[in-house]
Amino acid sequence: MLIRRPDDIPASEITDERLYLNRRSFIATSGLLGVAAATGALPGCLKASPSDEQASDKLTPYEDVTTYNNYYEFGTGKEDPAENAGSFRTRPWSVAVEGLVRKPAVYNLEDILRPVRPEERVYRLRCVEGWSMVIPWLGFPLASLINRVEPTSQARYVEFTTLHDPRQMPGQRRPVLDWPYTEGLRLDEALHPLTILATGLYGRPLPNQNGAPLRLVVPWKYGFKSIKGIVKLRFTDRQPATAWNKAAPAEYGFYSNVNPEVDHPRWSQAKERRIGEFLRRRTLMFNGYGDQVARMYAGMDLRRFY
Ligand SMILES: Nc1nc2c(c(=O)[nH]1)N[C@H]1C(S)=C(S)[C@@H](COP(=O)(O)O)O[C@H]1N2
Ligand SMILES: [Mo]
Numbered sequence: 001m002l003i004r005r006p007d008d009i010p011a012s013e014i015t016d017e018r019l020y021l022n023r024r025s026f027i028a029t030s031g032l033l034g035v036a037a038a039t040g041a042l043p044g045c046l047k048a049s050p051s052d053e054q055a056s057d058k059l060t061p062y063e064d065v066t067t068y069n070n071y072y073e074f075g076t077g078k079e080d081p082a083e084n085a086g087s088f089r090t091r092p093w094s095v096a097v098e099g100l101v102r103k104p105a106v107y108n109l110e111d112i113l114r115p116v117r118p119e120e121r122v123y124r125l126r127c128v129e130g131w132s133m134v135i136p137w138l139g140f141p142l143a144s145l146i147n148r149v150e151p152t153s154q155a156r157y158v159e160f161t162t163l164h165d166p167r168q169m170p171g172q173r174r175p176v177l178d179w180p181y182t183e184g185l186r187l188d189e190a191l192h193p194l195t196i197l198a199t200g201l202y203g204r205p206l207p208n209q210n211g212a213p214l215r216l217v218v219p220w221k222y223g224f225k226s227i228k229g230i231v232k233l234r235f236t237d238r239q240p241a242t243a244w245n246k247a248a249p250a251e252y253g254f255y256s257n258v259n260p261e262v263d264h265p266r267w268s269q270a271k272e273r274r275i276g277e278f279l280r281r282r283t284l285m286f287n288g289y290g291d292q293v294a295r296m297y298a299g300m301d302l303r304r305f306y
Helices: 017-030 033-039 053-054 080-084 110-113 144-148 188-189 243-247 292-297
Strands: 094-099 105-108 117-128 131-140 157-162 182-186 196-201 213-216 230-236 272-276
Touching: 033 213, 094 110, 117 213, 131 144, 144 188, 144 196, 157 188, 157 196, 182 188
Parallel strands: 094 230, 131 272
Antiparallel strands: 094 105, 117 131, 131 196, 157 182, 157 230, 196 213
């Protein structure tokens, strides 16, 4: 049987963001569960606004979300991932769960996704480089997967690892980063309800350049924490090393919470350019999600733990 991959779908079939918005309001007002299910969006999730300010946020066009990417495994240019990731194989795919958990195993992607009902979450993504986007993700709380694998009481952090496969990922043939790309979260951050594993965007399967088949989205942190092409979760009692922290420790810390008050050593983080807009906007503390996440950092010096 011929299975159509997302990248085989002609551009004419891809929902443009205006039609998408109309469809969303249609779904919201019609309340037709069948329609919603068919499009991959669920009515209950359409109001998943993390903050009021977000209500005024326009979605970043699908074209920009899928052609302006950081995914160094496919090249360091913004257009490289869209150009080079087209034939990347995302099936079969498995995710190893290791370390301080009661149910360590290598799970097939299908086993991870079977009990999951993807919901839509519109999140801002703010790159440390100073640009941002607003993306309608499809995903599910990372917490639901973590709870299924049952971390032990010693587990305090989760380390995530991207696939290492230089044959498929041309960027890995050069020592740009210490491959494979790794990232980490404190366990409470990983369990936070805003933290999702994304499997799609704009109601469609995740394009390879955006991290298919499974990528993290942590909306209050700089974009690089949202690791793509995940093949491993390891539960630890020590803060894991992360690819960007290893590459430039003075520039990229473990926490990397979006913080307009703590400059990157080489540039200010006070403003950002929303892709598609001309004027720069003020960057918000915790990317605007402070009401929901600030308490996790109460009492911490956010200049020291940058
Ligand atoms: N494996 C991997 N994950 C990654 C990256 C990367 O180079 N490799 N880049 C990060 C950075 S810097 C950003 S800003 C986001 C970009 O996500 P997007 O392309 O979906 O917008 O992915 C993050 N995840
Ligand atoms: Mo980034």
